[in-house]
Amino acid sequence: MTSSSSARPSRRPTRGRGAAQGRPKAGAGRQKSAPVARPQEFTMPEPLTPALPPVDAFGDMDMPEALLKTLAAQGVTEPFPIQAATLPNSLAGRDLLGRGRTGSGKTLAFGLALLARTAGHRAQPKAPLALVLVPTRELAQQVTDALAPYATAVNLRIATVVGGMSINRQSGALRRGAEVLVATPGRLKDLIDRGDAILDDVAITVLDEADQMTDMGFMPQVTALLKQVRADGQTMLFSATLDKNIDKLVKMFLHDPVGHSVDPSAGAVTTMEHHVLYVMDETDKKAVATRIAARDGRVIMFVDTKRAVDRMVKKLLADGVRASGLHGGRSQPQRNRTLDWFKTGEVTALVATNVAARGIHIDDLDLVVNVDPPTDHKDYLHRGGRTARAGESGSVVTLVLPDQKRDMSRLMSDAGISPRTAQIKSSDEELSRLTGAKEPSGIPVVLDVPQPTPPNPRNGSGRSGSASGGRRRSGGGSGGAGGAQGAGTSAGAGEGRPRRARSAG
Known part of the structure; x- marks a missing residue:
């Protein structure tokens, strides 16, 4: 342990704290009861400590004013059901088990709580305070982009570490310090093995799309990473399906979690x-x-x-x-x-x-x-x-x-x-x-696709980077500290554009 408790989020609060975070309005009972498990799925557990009830408005929750202003500036006027149901509990430090399809609003459901509870703390070099594990590079970039304006509003830095991009740039971002780390399991393990990342100070951990991480064979890596974060920290797990591998993670790492299912079925929605x-x-x-x-x-x-x-x-x-x-x-x-x-x-x-x-x-x-x-x-x-x-x-x-x-x-x-x-x-x-x-x-x-630029004869480092000059490309959003730098679409700027060929006559 390198930093004192004053430099990181507080330890897990007493269960039930947060009841004064805004009284829910009448008729706000939007949280669904645990659904019947689908084939090969387990039933969502009932919490021993009752969950806090849903709320109707972001203003009813105990969040920093800067986050509330950013929500309004982003045009987010009222919480989605998963946000209304889970945020009162995640802001109180409860572990969460969320089951819901992509597009249900779960990124802000965990992101707002993570940022609110981390705000006001500063990370030591290489030692983030909050960790979001995701299965793919694309999802890492999406999460980074979604959280960037909110992180900036509360003066938190985001680093994104994924495979296929320069590991040296990513280690540099961690050395400069980042409170929030968005990572794929394989690349994070590489950085830890190099001594460029330390998880001892991680007090809030999120597993997003946990079922795909297990499907892709990341279960051993995810388990090893979760054993390195603070044992008294908060864990939030989100998954579209609840199979036996997810059950293992829940039993190993979640303490009396609050469960919420976005949809009664895993994916069918009326729209x-x-x-x-x-x-x-x-x-x-x-x-x-x-x-x-x-x-x-x-x-x-x-x-x-x-x-x-x-x-x-x-x-x-x-x-x-x-x-x-x-x-x-x-x-x-x-x-x-x-x-x-x-x-x-x-x-x-x-x-x-x-x-x-x-x-x-x-x-x-x-x-x-x-x-x-x-x-x-x-x-x-x-x-x-x-x-x-x-x-x-x-x-x-x-x-x-x-x-x-x-x-x-x-x-x-x-x-x-x-x-x-x-x-x-x-x-x-x-x-x-x-x-x-x-x-x-x-x-x-x-498609006009330019030829890759010949590599600069700098040195032989960066073997973990991708081909096609990916190590030196600016932008791309991976490895940059500071949430505002994540711009997943910038890599295409200035490159070839599609055009129709002239008729051959």
Whole structure:
């Protein structure tokens, strides 16, 4: 231990403290009772100490005035259900177990409490006071961007550490000091092994998208990291599903947690429509997918493999669709650039593997297409979570071959979803009505992608960085201390833009 208690958040308060944080208004009982567990899920535990009731307004909670002003400046006028239910308890230092789909408002649900309880403290070099663990680089950037204005308002510094970016820049940010650390487990372990990060002072720990971290094999790393934070600290765990691996984490690291489920089912919301479209064969499936990709408006299309992404993007570009791909084989700067194009509408069809199913926030996206159906209901829910976010409407369309019908029916049952089904052909008017599908222009699209800059002959360090010059790229949001520096779309600035090729005559 290097710093005194005066330089970090206070220890876990006595259970039940915080009852004076604003009296809840009548009829504010929006917290749902524990739902019936789905197949292979455990039932959310009942807390031994009763939870504080939900509130109707941010002003009813004991938060710094600077955070309340920033909420108003950001246009956040009233809390989402998960925020109203959990913030009174998390601000009081209670452990939390939250179950809910992406887009439900959980980032601010844990972020506001984390920042409010850390405000006024200063971190020692290499020793953050609060830790947010996430499974992917994209989700790390999204969390950083979402919390940045609030962290700035209360004079807290954020460092983001993820794989695929310069580990030296990230260690430098930690040496300068950062109260809040957003990290992927693998990169954080690397920094700890190098002696560049110490978790002894971490008093607040958040596991976001915990189920994907376990699905990706991070369970041993996550467990090892949680054993290094303060034993008397606060832990908040958020997950879209509650399987047995999550149960292990809850039993090992959460003390009498307050539970909250955003939705009675793991993913179905009233603003999201689910369609299963049966196609005759692979040829017709490709034709259907191409017509959907050519629609007016943006669409994310999920396929199983990196090779399938590259093949589909090549075909769509040749057919006149402004398409780009996103998968784990792309460097982080390439992924940032692709997302920048998609967010601005310069690319309208984003073809992706499951790497994009978590942590990608795209405003006003109303259609997700599973060209290749996912293998389990958790993947389906997280893919679909790219649309119908924050109360907006959206549709999830899944293309199903004859030999996939049985598996798809089982998957939908496990997800608690009753989809609308239809037998469809690429030429059917029903396809256009459901998805806006239309014939592509047939005029090939060319993406101007500049060649990477030759590396500077500085030294041989930075082996942990990514290819394609990712170590030296400014911006990108990874490793910078100071929440205002996280700008996940900046990596695309100044790079090539999509353009239509001239007709060959």
